[in-house]
Structures are given as C-alpha cells and as structure tokens.
Amino acid sequence: MRVDKSRTTSQAGDAMIHVNSQLEAIRSRLTDNILMILAIFAPITTAASVSRFTIIGFLPVMMLQIILSTYLCALYYFRNKLSAMTKALSMSLVLIMVGLGSVLQFGILSPAYTFFNTGVCIAAIMIGMRTGLILLSFVVLSLFGAGISMYAFGTAPSFDVAAYLIAPQTWLTVALAVAMCVGLMLYAIQAYNRSIVEALDLAINTETILLKRTSELEEMQVDRDLVFADLQSSEEFKTVILNSVQSEIAVLDGHGIIVSVNEAWRKFALENTCEGEQPLPNAGIGASYLGICRAGDGSEKEGALEAHNGIMAVLSGSLPIFSMEYPCHSNTEQRWFAMTVAPLWHRKIRGVVITHTNITNLRQAISDREQAFSDIQISEARLRTIFDASPDALLISDAQGAITMANSRVEEVLGYMAEDLIGQSIEALVPKSVNSAHSEHRSAYIEAPDRRLMLGGRTIKALRKDGSECEVEINLSRVDTDQGVMIASALRDISERRRAEGKIAELSFFDHLTGLPNRTLLMDRMKLAMTASYRDGKHCALLFIDLDNFKALNETLGHEIGDQLLRDIAPRLVASVREDDTVARLGGDEFLVLLVDLARTESEAANQVEAIGLKIIEALSQPYSLNNQHYVCTPSIGATLFFGHVVADDLLKQSDLAMYKAKAEGGASIHFFDPKMEEAVIKRAKIEADLRQGLIKKQFLLHYQPQIFSNGRMTGVEALVRWRHPVRGLVPPSDFIPLAEETGLILQLGNWVLEAACKQLAEWATRPELADLTVAVNVSVQQFHQPEFVDHIQEVIRVTGANPERLKLELTESMLAENVQDIIKKMFALKADGIGFSLDDFGTGYSSLSYLKQLPLDQLKIDQSFVRDVLTDPSDATIAKTIVNLAQSLGLSVIAEGVETEAQRNFLETSGCHSCQGYFFSRPLPIEEFEEYARRCWS
Numbered sequence: 001m002r003v004d005k006s007r008t009t010s011q012a013g014d015a016m017i018h019v020n021s022q023l024e025a026i027r028s029r030l031t032d033n034i035l036m037i038l039a040i041f042a043p044i045t046t047a048a049s050v051s052r053f054t055i056i057g058f059l060p061v062m063m064l065q066i067i068l069s070t071y072l073c074a075l076y077y078f079r080n081k082l083s084a085m086t087k088a089l090s091m092s093l094v095l096i097m098v099g100l101g102s103v104l105q106f107g108i109l110s111p112a113y114t115f116f117n118t119g120v121c122i123a124a125i126m127i128g129m130r131t132g133l134i135l136l137s138f139v140v141l142s143l144f145g146a147g148i149s150m151y152a153f154g155t156a157p158s159f160d161v162a163a164y165l166i167a168p169q170t171w172l173t174v175a176l177a178v179a180m181c182v183g184l185m186l187y188a189i190q191a192y193n194r195s196i197v198e199a200l201d202l203a204i205n206t207e208t209i210l211l212k213r214t215s216e217l218e219e220m221q222v223d224r225d226l227v228f229a230d231l232q233s234s235e236e237f238k239t240v241i242l243n244s245v246q247s248e249i250a251v252l253d254g255h256g257i258i259v260s261v262n263e264a265w266r267k268f269a270l271e272n273t274c275e276g277e278q279p280l281p282n283a284g285i286g287a288s289y290l291g292i293c294r295a296g297d298g299s300e301k302e303g304a305l306e307a308h309n310g311i312m313a314v315l316s317g318s319l320p321i322f323s324m325e326y327p328c329h330s331n332t333e334q335r336w337f338a339m340t341v342a343p344l345w346h347r348k349i350r351g352v353v354i355t356h357t358n359i360t361n362l363r364q365a366i367s368d369r370e371q372a373f374s375d376i377q378i379s380e381a382r383l384r385t386i387f388d389a390s391p392d393a394l395l396i397s398d399a400q401g402a403i404t405m406a407n408s409r410v411e412e413v414l415g416y417m418a419e420d421l422i423g424q425s426i427e428a429l430v431p432k433s434v435n436s437a438h439s440e441h442r443s444a445y446i447e448a449p450d451r452r453l454m455l456g457g458r459t460i461k462a463l464r465k466d467g468s469e470c471e472v473e474i475n476l477s478r479v480d481t482d483q484g485v486m487i488a489s490a491l492r493d494i495s496e497r498r499r500a501e502g503k504i505a506e507l508s509f510f511d512h513l514t515g516l517p518n519r520t521l522l523m524d525r526m527k528l529a530m531t532a533s534y535r536d537g538k539h540c541a542l543l544f545i546d547l548d549n550f551k552a553l554n555e556t557l558g559h560e561i562g563d564q565l566l567r568d569i570a571p572r573l574v575a576s577v578r579e580d581d582t583v584a585r586l587g588g589d590e591f592l593v594l595l596v597d598l599a600r601t602e603s604e605a606a607n608q609v610e611a612i613g614l615k616i617i618e619a620l621s622q623p624y625s626l627n628n629q630h631y632v633c634t635p636s637i638g639a640t641l642f643f644g645h646v647v648a649d650d651l652l653k654q655s656d657l658a659m660y661k662a663k664a665e666g667g668a669s670i671h672f673f674d675p676k677m678e679e680a681v682i683k684r685a686k687i688e689a690d691l692r693q694g695l696i697k698k699q700f701l702l703h704y705q706p707q708i709f710s711n712g713r714m715t716g717v718e719a720l721v722r723w724r725h726p727v728r729g730l731v732p733p734s735d736f737i738p739l740a741e742e743t744g745l746i747l748q749l750g751n752w753v754l755e756a757a758c759k760q761l762a763e764w765a766t767r768p769e770l771a772d773l774t775v776a777v778n779v780s781v782q783q784f785h786q787p788e789f790v791d792h793i794q795e796v797i798r799v800t801g802a803n804p805e806r807l808k809l810e811l812t813e814s815m816l817a818e819n820v821q822d823i824i825k826k827m828f829a830l831k832a833d834g835i836g837f838s839l840d841d842f843g844t845g846y847s848s849l850s851y852l853k854q855l856p857l858d859q860l861k862i863d864q865s866f867v868r869d870v871l872t873d874p875s876d877a878t879i880a881k882t883i884v885n886l887a888q889s890l891g892l893s894v895i896a897e898g899v900e901t902e903a904q905r906n907f908l909e910t911s912g913c914h915s916c917q918g919y920f921f922s923r924p925l926p927i928e929e930f931e932e933y934a935r936r937c938w939s
Contacts, residue, residue, distance in 0.1 A: 247264060293311070307341075315350065442487070473492040538643075547620075638661065691749075778810045837857050
C-alpha cells in the first residue's frame with residue numbers, strides 16, 4: 001500500500017488554520033463583551049449628566065452625552081455586521097468626543113463624566129485587544145482622559161475643590177470607577193489566558209496527529225519492502241504458472257509499470273515487432289504500459305485510449321474488472337484479441353493483471369453460427385409466412401397426436417386461436433362418434449403412409465371450439481424430422497361451398513322468394529303422379545291459383561309488399577293441402593297445386609278437389625298484416641282432373657283457362673276446366689288476329705337498351721321489340737309475347753326481330769362510335785326447336801352482312817326444360833360461326849344446372865327480380881353473389897339487368913359483376929334517340 005504524504009501534510013495545515021480561527025473567535029467574543037458593558041453604562045452616565053447639566057444649564061454638553069450614548073448602543077446592536085477595523089475606528093471616535101465634552105465642561109468634574117471616562121478606559125482595552133497593545137492603549141488613553149480633566153479643572157473660574165474632594169459621592173464615584181476598571185481588566189486577562197490555553201491544546205493535538213501519520217508512513221514503507229521481498233522470493237513459482245497459460249499476460253503495478261510478463265507475452269512481443277524496429281527490452285518489463293497506450297496512433301488510437309481508461313478505472317477501484325475486444329491485424333492475417341484487466345492486491349500494494357487472448361477463431365465461429373442462425377431464422381420466417389398465408393387451416397402434430405404448430409386460419413375454420421391449440425391432442429378436434437378410432441388410424445398411417453388410410457381430399461367432420469361440427473376437406477402429409485415423424489394436416493372449410501351448392505340446387509328446383517318448388521320440380525312430380533295414377537287407377541288434379549288484384553297491390557304498395565304477401569301465402573297453401581301433395585310457385589302471383597291419390601271415379605275426385613279448393617280459398621282470404629296494415633287477398637282457382645299419362649303443358653293450359661273463368665266470375669272461387677270455355681279462347685283469338693295484322697303491316701319496331709361496363713364504356717345493346725298498335729298505342733312486350741309464344745306467332749315475330757337487329761348491326765359497322773357494339777337478341781324456345789333454326793340464322797347473317805361475332809343470342813331458362821341436347825347441338829353449330837350466347841333471366845328457377853357446363857355460353861344475365869331487392873333482401877344479395885361466383889367458376893362473363901340505382905350498381909361491382917343495364921343508365925330507346933345517346937357517350 002502506498003502512503004499518501006500530501007494528504008498528511010494537508011491535514012496538518014488544516015489543523016493550524018483551525019487554531020488561528022479559534023484565536024480570532026476568542027478575540028471577537030472579548031470585543032463584543034466589552035462593547036456590551038460600554039453600551040450598558042452609557043445610558044447610566046447619560047442620565048446622570050442630564051440631571052446635572054440641566055441644573056447647571058450646559059445644554060450642549062447634555063446633547064453630546066446623549067448622542068454618544070445612542071451611538072454606543074447602536075454600535076453594540078450591529079456588532080455582528082461590522083468588521084473588527086470598523087469597531088476599532090468607532091471606539092476611537094468615541095474617545096475624541098469624550099475629549100470635546102471635557103473641554104466644554106470647563107473643568108466641571110461630574111460623577112457622570114467619571115463613569116464615561118471609565119468607558120473610555122474600556123474602549124482602550126478593546127482597541128488594545130484588536131491591535132495587540134493592550135497596556136499601551138490603556139495608558140495612553142487614560143493619560144489623555146486625565147489630562148483633559150486636569151485642564152478643565154485648572155481653567156474652571158470658580159470651583160470649590162475642597163468641597164468636591166470631601167464630598168462622599170465623589171469618593172463613591174471614584175471607587176466604583178476603579179472597581180469597574182479592575183474587574184474589566186481581570187475579565188479581559190482571564191479571557192485572554194483561556195484563549196491562549198485553547199490554542200495551545202489545539203497545537204498539541206495537531207502535533208499528535210502529525211506524529212501518528214508519520215508512524216503510519218514508516219509502517220507502510222516496511223510493509224512495502226516486505227511485499228517486494230515476497231514477490232521476489234515467489235518469482236519462480238509465478239513464472240511457471242504464467243508461462244503455462246497460452247494467453248499473453250502482464251502484471252502492472254499501481255503506476256501502470258510492467259513488472260512481470262509470461263512467456264506467451266514475450267513471444268508475441270518478439271514476433272509482432274515491425275520491420276526496422278527494435279523490440280522492447282526484456283519484453284517491456286519496467287516500461288509504462290499506460291504510456292504505451294497513450295502513445296497509440298492511427299486506427300489503433302481509439303482502442304488504445306479505451307484500454308488506458310479501463311486500466312485506470314480498475315486501478316482506482318471504480319471498476320471491478322474491465323474487458324474489451326480489439327483488432328490487431330498483421331500483414332498476413334486478420335486477428336482479433338480480447339483484453340481483460342483484473343485487480344491485483346498483495347499486502348496493501350495495488351496493481352492489475354492484463355490478459356490478451358487471441359479470439360480470431362472464436363469470432364469466426366461465432367460469426368458463422370450467427371450467420372447460420374440468421375439463415376435459419378430467414379428460412380423459418382419464409383416458412384411461417386407461407387404457413388400463415390395458406391387458405392387452409394394447417395396443423396402439424398407429432399406421432400402421439402400432440403399439436404406442435406398451427407396457422408391463423410384455424411381460428412376461422414375451427415374457432416381456436418393458433419396458440420390455444422399448441423400442446424393439445426389432435427383428437428380434441430375429432431367428433432365423439434369417431435374419436436375412439438382416430439388414434440388407431442393415425443398410428444396405422446404413420447407406419448404405412450403409402451397406404452393412405454386417411455385419403456387426401458377426403459371430406460370429414462371436425463369439432464369446433466364451441467362444440468359444433470363443421471364439414472372440412474382434409475389432406476395429410478407425413479414429415480420426417482429429427483424429432484421424429486410429424487403429420488401435416490390441411491383442413492379446408494367447405495361449409496361455404498356446401499351452402500353455395502345447396503343454394504344453386506335451390507335455384508334449380510325451388511323458388512327463391514317463397515321456398516316452394518318451382519316449375520321444374522313440379523314437372524318432375526307430375527310425371528311421377530301420372531305414373532302412380534296409371535298404376536293405381538286413381539285420379540290426380542292440377543290447381544292453377546292466381547291472386548285477385550295483386551297487380552293493384554304492387555302498384556300501390558310496391559313490389560316489396562307484394563313479395564311479402566307471396567311469402568305469407570306460401571305457408572298457408574302448404575297447410576291447406578295433404579302431405580303428399582305439391583305446392584309450387586309458377587311465377588309472379590301464380591301458384592300450382594298438384595293433388596295426388598284422389599278417388600277412382602271422376603265425380604268423387606272432383607268433390608275432393610272442390611273441398612280442398614274451398615279450404616285454400618278460406619285460408620288465403622284471411623287478413624294479412626302488411627306494413628302494419630291489414631290486407632285481404634282472395635284467390636281465383638282453376639282446376640283440371642287427369643288420369644294416367646297426359647301432356648303436362650295441356651294440363652297447365654286447362655287449369656289456366658279455368659282460373660281465368662273463376663277470375664271472370666269475380667274471383668274468390670274455384671272453377672273446373674270445361675271444354676265449353678270458348679269465351680276466353682275467343683278473346684285471346686282477337687288479340688292473336690291483331691298480332692298477325694301487326695306482323696303483316698309491320699307495326700313492330702325495335703328499341704335499344706345500352707349495356708354499360710364498370711368504366712362507363714358502352715359495350716353493347718339489347719334489342720327489345722315493341723308493338724305500335726293502331727288503337728292501343730305502344731304495347732309492351734309482356735302483353736303480347738306470351739300470346740305470341742302460345743299461338744306460334746313468336747316464330748314469325750322472332751325472325752323479324754333477328755333480321756332487323758342484324759341489319760342495324762351491319763349499318764353500325766360503318767360508324768366508328770357504334771362499330772364495336774354487340775347486339776343481344778332474345779330467342780324463344782319455339783325458334784330453337786325449329787329444325788331450320790341454325791340455317792335461318794346463318795342465312796340472315798349472310799344476307800345482311802352483319803358480323804356474327806357482334807351478335808349475341810339470349811336464351812331463357814325455360815328453354816332448358818326439355819330437348820336440351822337438341823338445343824346444345826344447335827348452339828355449338830352457331831358458336832362455330834362466332835355467335836355468342838347469354839342465358840337470360842338466370843336464377844328464376846327453370847334451368848337445370850347440370851346442363852350449364854355443357855352449354856357453350858358466354859354470359860349469364862342476373863334477373864332483375866334479384867337486382868331489385870339486392871340491397872334490402874339478404875337472400876337476393878346472396879343469390880346475386882352466387883350467380884357471379886358460378887359464372888366466374890365456369891369462365892363466363894356476367895351482366896345484371898334492371899339496375900335502377902347507383903347503390904345497386906356499386907353492390908354488383910363489388911360482387912364481381914362489371915356489366916349492367918337498366919334505367920339507371922338508360923331506358924330502351926328508339927333508334928334515333930339511341931344513336932344520339934351513343935354519340936354523346938362516344939364524345
């Protein structure tokens with residue numbers, strides 16, 4: 001341990017300063033005490049002088065006495081704020097004023113002035129204490145006061161000295177003054193002696209401290225010598241230990257001097273000496289390592305400075321240990337070293353041990369490991385990204401069925417968070433009905449994965465977190481890892497697909513509004529009923545039901561209320577018939593009821609039908625609550641009996657005629673078909689005659705409704721026929737197209753529409769703004785059934801010169817009810833010429849979806865009945881989306897008709913339907929107005 005001499009010297013100096021400070025404090029207290037006594041006696045002498053001078057009349061002397069007394073009191077009050085010199089000067093001023101007072105008295109020696117002269121003596125003592133000349137100050141000032149008094153005594157004009165001297169008060173005053181002076185002198189001497197004693201004691205204590213520190217220095221010097229002796233005696237043992245270590249080691253003393261190094265240090269110092277330089281003598285022993293660090297330059301300067309600061313920190317004790325890494329490159333290799341500085345204590349002597357270790361290979365190994373770890377992390381991150389991006393729920397489980405990994409899709413499919421499944425058994429996701437055998441299947445799959453006991457793409461039931469079961473498609477893969485065999489399971493939720501398939505099937509056989517069977521399903525059941533009737537010899541019946549005044553309801557309350565009424569009617573109809581009977585919706589407000597297993601005789605069967613019909617009328621005539629209003633709706637029912645195999649369409653016509661008979665009689669009744677019903681036929685014949693005349697006189701014309709793409713570009717038009725009747729005016733197609741189809745005039749009318757549309761298409765081909773438009777033409781089922789239909793189309797195109805690739809034929813779903821194979825054959829023949837096909841009114845429930853993939857269609861058209869309520873009816877919205885998805889899955893385009901609002905268009909756009917037509921864009925326009933509309937779109 002090294003002795004701190006400067007610290008010992010500093011302590012001795014502090015002791016001397018403390019002694020002087022104590023002496024100064026003693027003098028200050030003595031001065032303040034004397035000043036206090038003087039301030040006390042001053043008012044007393046002032047009072048005595050006032051009493052004497054007032055009698056004699058020496059007012060100036062009295063005033064001087066008062067001023068001196070006040071000044072002394074103030075001086076004592078502010079003693080702590082005045083310096084020693086200020087107090088001494090103040091006492092001198094008091095002395096001068098006393099002399100002036102004596103002169104003014106003209107020798108009058110009063111007791112008051114005797115007291116005051118005593119105060120002068122006290123002031124002399126105080127000044128002497130400050131200046132160190134106590135006796136001299138007392139003598140000089142006393143002689144000065146006595147001289148002034150004698151002078152005043154000698155100059156007094158008349159003064160009775162004898163009387164004054166023998167007066168008792170004179171001697172009493174003198175005695176008091178002498179006693180006071182002696183007492184003050186004794187007090188001052190005692191205080192001064194006490195201060196001297198205190199100062200001597202302090203000096204003795206300081207000398208004792210200095211002697212003790214000197215003894216410690218001598219003892220520490222002895223210890224230091226012993227330490228160095230021990231170090232020298234153990235040099236051989238130390239050398240053996242240090243040389244056995246491969247790292248370079250040096251021992252530094254408390255001043256940073258190298259006192260010892262090992263053999264590795266010597267070797268490294270010799271091998272790394274720069275060319276042209278001399279190595280340090282004795283491997284640097286005796287040199288200052290701190291100095292070497294401070295002398296570092298260039299790229300090594302920063303590291304050398306850090307090493308220097310670290311060594312100093314360990315030497316000072318502010319750091320328990322210091323370590324750092326630094327480069328030390330040679331001409332042939334890149335090297336890195338680790339430096340460690342540890343404290344070294346030996347018999348109170350402090351030093352440090354410095355260790356340098358070559359960590360080049362270690363750093364390279366760590367770098368390689370970090371790079372490998374980084375590559376693994378990147379690979380795992382990529383795998384995790386792919387894992388989480390999978391559309392399927394992915395699970396990885398071990399051979400015991402414990403789940404080790406799961407992606408985020410499991411939450412959507414199974415309801416579990418991914419982290420919740422980790423560690424759980426895969427059996428937790430298996431329904432109880434098959435849970436017991438699942439572990440056996442898993443073991444067998446692991447042992448023989450090629451056997452595929454659990455086939456890929458298999459549909460199974462999975463158990464969700466809430467306990468419900470869901471249908472999933474599963475694919476399994478075996479993964480061999482270091483941890484053993486793993487099984488990767490991919491679960492795909494097919495619930496949505498099942499719902500879509502069910503919805504498509506529902507669209508094929510059921511009415512979307514009421515949920516009742518549609519015409520297709522009814523026709524199938526009619527065939528079965530005919531077979532059963534023929535087999536059992538029993539009659540059947542078909543009821544055609546039409547609601548009275550339904551059109552007025554739609555026009556007054558709106559289609560939404562009308563649809564609600566139809567939905568409310570459906571369950572009443574079902575409840576009014578027997579379990580084996582069939583209730584179907586034909587369309588609009590028309591319903592069909594198929595009654596089976598009736599009586600064998602016609603009369604009895606008619607009675608049964610009538611009873612059921614009256615029951616239906618009663619049930620449907622009950623009030624309905626529509627929009628918080630009561631509404632009563634009655635049905636008109638037409639009935640026809642049949643036995644065995646008959647033509648289904650004939651039964652529909654017969655029941656339809658009977659329904660019109662019931663409606664003509666006022667409604668709310670049932671009427672059986674009677675061959676005598678000629679009135680209705682005659683009426684229809686009149687319209688048929690007008691229709692024929694219209695064809696002859698060319699009373700028909702085409703209107704064109706634009707078809708708009710999502711970007712606002714017009715891509716085509718639909719040609720819609722209108723009848724300009726000379727009496728009835730412009731007749732809409734709904735009033736004459738059904739009759740034309742029933743009478744066969746649709747063939748002539750359809751051919752005219754096709755020829756007119758092709759002529760217009762050829763004319764537009766020469767006009768840039770219209771040349772790229774396609775023209776959609778509706779084709780009836782009768783036209784398609786004509787043997788020469790394909791030849792006729794080809795001939796029209798050849799004659800008119802129309803581009804067949806710009807012609808699109810629209811088929812209705814009703815065409816697919818029969819002779820589908822013939823229709824498909826003709827469609828392919830026309831498709832070969834470039835003609836396109838669109839399936840119109842898709843979703844109304846007539847088509848068989850099984851034939852869709854066989855038809856060479858280009859487009860599906862969403863019926864306006866779905867578009868109208870797509871924003872308010874979730875079923876219509878689902879149907880629209882399903883049709884779009886179906887079209888996309890079949891590679892078809894899709895267009896929606898009847899778009900009347902921007903909201904409808906936006907919904908269809910977001911659902912994937914990018915082409916629309918309807919009143920939102922334009923109503924069907926005559927040729928002149930349409931061409932003007934096209935020019936505006938073009939410009």
